[in-house]
Amino acid sequence: MFAEVIVDISHSEADKIFEYSFEDCRIVSGSRVLVPFGGKTIEGIVIKTKLNCDFDEKKIKPITSLLEETPAMTAETLALSEFIVKTCYVSRALALRQFLPVEMRKGRVKEQFIRFAEIADGADFDEVLSLLRKTAQKQRDLLLFLQENGKTPLAELNAEFGGAVKALVDKGALKITALKRLRSPYKDLEGGAKRVVLTEKQQLAVESIEKSDKLTTLLFGVTGSGKTEVYLDLIDKTLKQGKTAIMLVPEISLTPQMLKQLRARFGENAAILHSGLSAGERYDEWWRLRTGEAHIAIGARSAVFAPVENLGLIIVDEEHDGSYTSESAPRYNTAEIAEFRSRFNNAKLVLGSATPSVESFLKAKNGEYNLFELPDRINKKPLPDIEIADMRKEVRRGNNTPFSSILKDELEKCLESGNQAILFLNQRGYSKTVVCTECGHVQKCSSCDVSLTYHKEDDSLLCHYCGAKYKMITACTECGSPYIKYGGFGTEKIVYDLKKLFPSARILRMDRDTTQTKEGHFKILNEFSERKADILVGTQMIAKGHDFPFVTLVGILDADMSLHFSDYRSAERTFQLITQVAGRSGRAGKAGKVVLQTYQPENHVLRQAINYDYNGFFEREISVRKATAFPPFTKIVRVLVQSENDELAMNTVKELYAELGEIRRSNESCFKFFGCMKAPLKKLQGKYRYQILMRIDNGNEDITDRIFAAVNVKNRGKINAYMEINPNNLT
Ligand code: ADP
């Protein structure tokens, strides 16, 4: 027999299909194998087996060995990897890697075995006991313990009975067995078991999704409308049909209650895939899904590649979230991958959000998706009132603190009544910038074109783009002046000021600095939900999906922050963020309140957000996008050229611009925009960055194929060049 194999080398020279021979009948398409390649033995995936080969049979080498009996890839995931190669422009090896836990490649994780001891089958209990010397009390105790408790992990016995264990093993009285241990993470997540009866509206949502002739449903439900319960019910029904489900959340470490609910309801039937797990846990969870031991895969973006068969349902919660677009190769869009799997399996796809992406809502309105709305919170609890605090007035009044007087009053009331508050600011650190008052010089990172953020805790200046850390300055590095001032607030400063304002309040901070460890998020969120703190200050980590019943006040400290970006989606992002953060308030019995601080109180996006007017926002936004030919009416194609050598980067981008200009000339009408410029972030990690920006009519894959080919030729040596389609981040 012969096999077509893709070897696990991602550079383009090896991006071909190689043929090998084999006799082992366990080898099938999807198997992981070892093959001889260029004098070495490397891993590969069999994508096809056949009786005849297309080459001189004598030159074909045999497969060295089969790695696992269960093929790692299925017919579906093999087809999906082809789709990724075509749509994301990556090598076959890189596409295949998305489907395998890193730990599986190169045999990095060994399966763990756990050893148990029990009384040996042949051993006569009373005889052994009578033979023991009177002084061997420990051994007696151990025997009695095992008689009562049966098989027990050896480690526990060793800890309890010490040398007695070995003594009895030597006498042949104990039997040792080893069992494979599957490391299941978050076993001890408790609570969340409260079972609810679906409301009539939730019931209708489930029915609408099930009965729709469309595979994809957009579940548009306001914050607190009970979308999670709808998901759980759908998963339950899917399992009852003998099918599997995938549930995606924006970032799993941020949504412990989702995890709690899934664990409480489905127990070990749910497997969790995410990067916060240990290597062993990840590996084991993956295999539990692959072998069909677990039927539900839960995770962030990459869990869309879960190795489940017989898929019946995919849920993408908070579908508008930016984390669903991958920012490194393969640059895939999770919804597109999910749609592929949904079509392949005839499985239902549910996109859920309180603020759907403009793109998805347009598809729902056009009838491409089924649309179901949950316009009210559970039990008709009102959405919290959002009050605008005009920061221009505050400044005029001489208030230079980060807190408006409205917010201060509300905080006071909230604390007095024993409730909790959340303060949101999407900027970590103490001050955003450090500026010389004499010459105006702003301290910058030496390898990036960005200003440094001051972190008071370790008295350092940090680059938030490359992570470089500098000592805090005592004098301006340009003019030597000792007069340095801080520009802009960060979460660290907010906590600092809050402590002065409310000395007895217990305050927690959640941002990237306080959540470095694997359990960091859980710890903070747990403490807050157990009411061990009164105020939670955080970056957008705290915006996502949390359900804290005692929060009655949310403060949005700088609502304008994301409006300043020149990105075409900044209005959309601002609307989403405000709605999400506001949605954390007043979720249980108590009425909630939101204070939104802004320097542009008349801004239409803010106005629509405070009125929860998604439809108004959508209508306006979509007409702007249409008039200006932006997505979803076109696609943005960006080519980035980076190099440590500025001149080389500039010359390369100019050459490329001329070459792409040829492509444009033969397709003039499809191009809505075509320009070459410095990237907004001119320098990053020591590399100078230039870009060619294009907006092209949707479809037109032949054009993007040609652009990719031209860019790929340049991507070598000291030049890093790549193409992105509708990137999430345009810096
Ligand atoms: P969403 O995901 O839409 O923001 P959740 O699913 O978190 O909303 O639900 C909000 C709150 O309402 C949760 O505390 C949840 O337990 C509760 N809830 C949801 N459905 C019901 C129901 N049918 N009966 C009672 N409480 C419910």
Ligand code: ZN
């Ligand atoms: Zn200076």
Ligand code: ZN
């Ligand atoms: Zn830097």
